[in-house]
Amino acid sequence: MKTKYFDLIDQTFDFPQEEFTLKTNELQFHGIDLMALIKEHGAPLKFTYLPKISDNINRAKTWFAAAIKEHNYAGSYNYCYCTKSSHFKHVLDEALKNDIHIETSSAFDIDIVENLKAQGKINDDTFVISNGFKRDQYVQNIARLINNGHKNCITVIDNYEEITLLSDAIDGNYNIGIRIASEEEPKFEFYTSRLGLGYKNIVPFFNKEIKDNPKVTLKMLHFFINTGIRDTAYYWNELLKCMKVYVSLKKVCPSLDSLNIGGGFPIKNSLAFDYDYAYMVSEIIGQIKQTCDEAGVAVPHIFTEFGSFTVGESGGAIYQVLYQKQQNDREKWNMINSSFITTIPDTWAINKRFVMLAINGWQKEYERVLLGGLTCDSDDYYNSEQHMNGIYLPKYNKDKPLYIGFFNTGAYQESIGGFGGLQHCLIPTPKHVLIDRDEDGKLVTSVFAEQQTSEQLLSILGYDYGVNDAFAKAESKTTSQTKETIN
Structure with a gap:
């Protein structure tokens, strides 16, 4: 046995x-x-x-390159790293060896971007996609990056007020994306994501706030669902709804040329893990192309924001x-x-x-x-x-x-x-x-x-180092006396 x-x-x-x-x-x-x-x-x-970070980045690039060739897809593919997955310098240094772009989600992310730029790890050709709910410091940091000459920024609008806030802070013209508030799976406690704008509100929002605004150029539609990229009826249905919005928006907004399908590639969580990445990428590219061809609009450039999959x-x-x-x-x-x-x-x-x-x-x-x-x-x-x-x-x-x-x-x-x-x-x-x-x-x-160490933790808690040192010395003396007694 x-x-x-x-x-x-x-x-x-x-x-x-x-x-x-x-x-x-x-x-x-x-x-x-x-x-x-x-x-x-x-x-x-x-x-x-x-090395596994670079390996996964290049695996994804290979799958998308193969799918683009298979479907004779006219758009390009851009791999973005979602920094919130791991902000560590060693992670960014490794990831950026592979000609990728950056997705940010909060104010301090922009400080990291500026640090990387100062070190020559990224340059003006690097896309900086800024997601998340934007207030105060985040808006100011995005504006600083753009005002200092980094024009390859796309700020993804998460709520209706952000256009006004950004326009007040940015000196010249700037590019934006709009995030779709996708509908959640039926098992969720809520029906619609708190992030982004509702499907039906996006075209009216463009017509009202962006179309005649000389400072703002809409470049990207952003689509992401919490459950990630999976071969389910729910995912394909949401992607189709997203493409309908893209087609409607493209017809009234010629500058729109990119679709961000977010992140959500799963990673191995057991030895029985089985996921056909190449098939999923091919299906996504194929369905996007089919929808655009049927509507008579140009296919978008594809962006992804892989975080967990990267690191x-x-x-x-x-x-x-x-x-x-x-x-x-x-x-x-x-x-x-x-x-x-x-x-x-x-x-x-x-x-x-x-x-x-x-x-x-x-x-x-x-x-x-x-x-x-x-x-x-x-x-x-x-x-x-x-x-x-x-x-x-x-x-x-x-x-x-x-x-x-x-x-x-x-x-x-x-x-x-x-x-x-x-x-x-x-x-x-x-x-x-x-x-x-x-x-x-x-x-x-x-x-x-x-x-x-205990000193590091006690320092965070506000305990006085001098008292702690005295305690450590007293404890050491007691231990020493105990050893002498035992001996």
Whole structure:
């Protein structure tokens, strides 16, 4: 009877996979020796494998190039990175190696854009697509960018008042887009997105506020739905409604030449993940072209704003199983040496599933467990509601540490968890390591951030450093005296 952890994975999934392989009963991720990484940096540990960012960008570019060629599509394709997924400099530096554009969502994003421009990472040819609800500082920052000469900005109008606010702040002419307030899936608690303008209101809004405004040029229609780009009747129906608006708008607005289909490419969340990206891209391009051809209007240039797809599959988190608690005759709790709430908060907030695998112990027998975090919060756990079916791991042995990895965690988790800030129950942010490859393909690691210290957390909380230092010295003296007593 096959009862080893390897047997379970091998029988349940198609394994090994492109990024997951096994070497001497230990998991490898994109050729990274994870146990060697643990031995060097310890656990808990966060890591970012930078080459995966460029890989995903170029995969998407290839799919769109193939679809454009297949359908003889006259428009171009522009890949934008949605910065809110991860604002870190190392992420932007890697992404911008691939001739892409930027999508922003708040005021401070513009400061990042200006910083990147000053460093020569982007230039005047880089599109800056500004989404989000715009007030005060965001409007002023967008205006500053445009007034300083960055004309390749498209500010996406989210509400009726933004035209007036932007016109007051921007010296010359500027380009805009309009976001469609898409209808949500029936299971949502509300019918229409809070973002953008209603389908029926867009053409009247153009005629009233934009058509005769000499400062404003409408260039883009923006379409995005919360559930992302998926092969469902709901998605195709919303895309068709969007195209009807595009056609109507194009007939009264010749300057309109771009369609932004937003983001929403899914990323791998289990070893059973199956999504035909090339098919979806081909269908989208084909349907857009068919609608435009039937209406007798020129096809739009296509923009996307991929965030999670760009950076999500580059990230991972590693934990050690500290202890196993048998709470009743059926439930065994494997307690990790960190917190799910603070390090991968989407598991707690939206029951998001990530790829989860044991890193070592693949030759051992397996058992069904629940995973618990260190905080005293009853919601700090990861179980089968998030994970596919049950959670099975190699049997726990207190004398042989077991390590587990959560993969494809690179999008949103640091910003939602509050990187470098306060953490629930003061569980420190783990050490974060960047992994790259040199010109010869050899792995190169560098420490981006050490694990948070108590001094850093106490400083945020307003505790006096002098008092804290005195306390630390007193504690050290007490510990020393205790050791002498024991000896």
